Amino acid sequence: MFEKSGTSAVASGVASRSKSAAFGSGALIGTLGGLIGLGGAEFRLPLFISLFRFRGLEAIILNKATSLVVVASALPFRAATVSFAEIGAHWPIIVNVLAGSLIGAWAGAEWATRLKSEALYRVIAVLLTVIAGVLLFAHDPVTAAPVFTSWLQIVAGVIAGFIIGVVAALLGVAGGEFLIPTLVLLFGADIRLAGSLSLAVSLPTMLVGFARYSRDESFSVLGQKWIFLAVMAAGSVVGTFIGGRLLGILPANVLLPVLATVLLISAVKVWRHE
Numbered sequence: 001m002f003e004k005s006g007t008s009a010v011a012s013g014v015a016s017r018s019k020s021a022a023f024g025s026g027a028l029i030g031t032l033g034g035l036i037g038l039g040g041a042e043f044r045l046p047l048f049i050s051l052f053r054f055r056g057l058e059a060i061i062l063n064k065a066t067s068l069v070v071v072a073s074a075l076p077f078r079a080a081t082v083s084f085a086e087i088g089a090h091w092p093i094i095v096n097v098l099a100g101s102l103i104g105a106w107a108g109a110e111w112a113t114r115l116k117s118e119a120l121y122r123v124i125a126v127l128l129t130v131i132a133g134v135l136l137f138a139h140d141p142v143t144a145a146p147v148f149t150s151w152l153q154i155v156a157g158v159i160a161g162f163i164i165g166v167v168a169a170l171l172g173v174a175g176g177e178f179l180i181p182t183l184v185l186l187f188g189a190d191i192r193l194a195g196s197l198s199l200a201v202s203l204p205t206m207l208v209g210f211a212r213y214s215r216d217e218s219f220s221v222l223g224q225k226w227i228f229l230a231v232m233a234a235g236s237v238v239g240t241f242i243g244g245r246l247l248g249i250l251p252a253n254v255l256l257p258v259l260a261t262v263l264l265i266s267a268v269k270v271w272r273h274e
Contacts, residue, residue: 071203090189100163100164108167126267164178
């Protein structure tokens, strides 16, 4: 009786620490993401793999579920700055990018479910490295005249959307680090509007990838770990809110290199699957 009671207490303590770690890490990453205008999913994924020891596909699915909550909450958080009416007024841009990103999200999720675990870890590591480069060199593009016009702009929007959809599905991220520069450079959107438009594109794109993942047996991890997921999502939302309020306190030229370095270290660890 005593042995069973002791085992139960240990298990309860481990579960409690896991929840605390999930909320704390979610809040911290959400804060960092809020500071640079992202949901932080690119930083959560390595934690799911390295700290919490989920398998590659399970980690992606959990990351995507958390990202959905964060992105859905970010839109109303930003509504005071960029209204839904203003977002709706730019529906042609949203539709243009979605035409490619929805197909890309399904294709990316399809590839992820077919890749062997080792190959999937390598793909994740490479994409994390690419995101680190984007954070350093293309995070805050300067608004200018659109690069393309007329039908070339439409074609470029579809192609860019497809690539972003694939990346978003493979990592379980919203894709804002790619969407925002695309919306600024390709469509001439100002950085403030681009942030909200990227969320409007991300939500349906992520839902499509989520729908494809739901057909894989690894999707059952959501039911098995729903409490962990809820705690991580809650921490992420709190962190994103705090990060948004702290925006501007830490200069980007200091913060971005640090975060890029964290991503590069994470990429190495995921590549080695440590």
